[in-house]
Amino acid sequence: MKTSLDCMACYLAQTLRVSRVATNVESKHLSALRRVAELIGAMDMERTPPENSVAVYRAISEITGCADPYLEMKQQANEQALAVLPEFKKKIIGSSDPLATALRIAIGGNIIDYGAMHSFDVAVAMERCLNSPFVVDHSERLLQKLRSLEKGAKVLYLADNSGEIVYDSLVVSELARLGLDVTVVVKSGPIINDALIADAxxxxxxxxxxxxxxxxxxxxxxxxxxxxxxxQAFEKADIIISKGQGNFETLSESEAEIYFLLTIKCSVVGTHLAELSKTPQQELSGNGELVLFHYNGKPDV
Known part of the structure; x- marks a missing residue:
């Protein structure tokens, strides 16, 4: 997915929001905005929005002196998710299809995103994810694929955010019960509220x-x-499951077969997914639509 003109305003909004989290020094907020405005002028629009955001967040970090502005919020998100995890485990155990239910909960958890959204209600989102239809629903394809795999088959699970990774553990537990060999992928350093190995x-x-x-x-x-x-893990995986918008944005035009699990929190992402999935654009407006999209290396026809 290429960077859109609409991403420019979003980078600036994120810069102000994050710099205010990182420091209460207003002059640094202004410096960060000015630096990012310069970066925007030289951005390669052919690159994906997450790739272009790396320089944006590096600049914010350098100016504010804070390498991980959302550290405390990430820890709180993990703790809050762990607190309600037993309740969701009960829902999974009591459901007619535990794996399908776990997938729904994991997709609902994708609402926890400080980059795309500055406010959200996790409880409301999680309740909705258990009862609302997916706008793009390829869940049966994923379930059939997972259940057809031999024991020991390799599953590559691309995690997204902290907090959310707690809900991902519900899916991973179900995959382990199927006898599958699961690898969960996290980021190598702090960026927004993305999950790190410490969160895992x-x-x-x-x-x-x-x-x-x-x-x-x-x-x-x-x-x-x-x-x-x-x-190497990507190449050898028997199935790839990708969580969240950022992973979708960077992999939506790859040559690999991927199952994308996410909530849509941005109209630009919604438009791109609508094109790929042949879904009416108005159905993917970027207001938290639930999606499980099977991408096989080319748009579905």
Whole structure:
């Protein structure tokens, strides 16, 4: 997915929001805005929005002196998700299809995104995810694929945000019960509220799956910049499951078959997905629509 003109205003809005989280010094807020405005003028519009955001967040970090502005919020998101995890486990156990229910909860958890949204209600989103239809619904394809895999088959699960990764553990647990070999991928350094290896360990996902850093501080998975280890895992995976907008934006035009699980929080992303999935654009406005999209390396026809 290429960077859009609409992304320019979003970068500036994120800059002001993040710099205010990082420091209360107003002069640094202004300096950050001016630096990012310069970066915007030279951006390569052929690159994906997450790739272009790396320089934006690096500039904010350098000016404010804060490498991880959302650290405290990420920890709170993890703790809040862990607190309600037993309740969701009960819902999964009591459902007619535990794996399908776990997938729904994981998609609902994708609302926890400080880059795309500055306010959200996790409780409302999680309740809605259990009862609302997916706007793009390829869940049966994913379920059939997962259940057709032999024991020991390799699943590559690209995680997105902290907090959300707690809900991802529900899916990973179900995959482990199927006898599948799951690798969960996190980022290699702080960027927005994306999950790091510390978040994976905090929620215990490392006890049921291998955890792998992708080698970048990009809020997505830009394969050209990822580590050799990640690329090898990507190549050898029997199935790839991708969480969140950033991963979708960086992989939506790759040659790999990927199952994308996300909520749509941006009209630009919604428009792009509508084109790929042949969905009416008005149905993907960017207001939290639930999506499970099967991408097989070319647009569905």
């Amino acid at each position: 360990r905090f929620c215990g996902i490392d006890t049921i799956a291998r955890v792998l850093e992708n080698g970048t501080r990009c809020p997505g998975t830009p394969l050209a910049d990822c580590s050799a280890e990640l690329l």
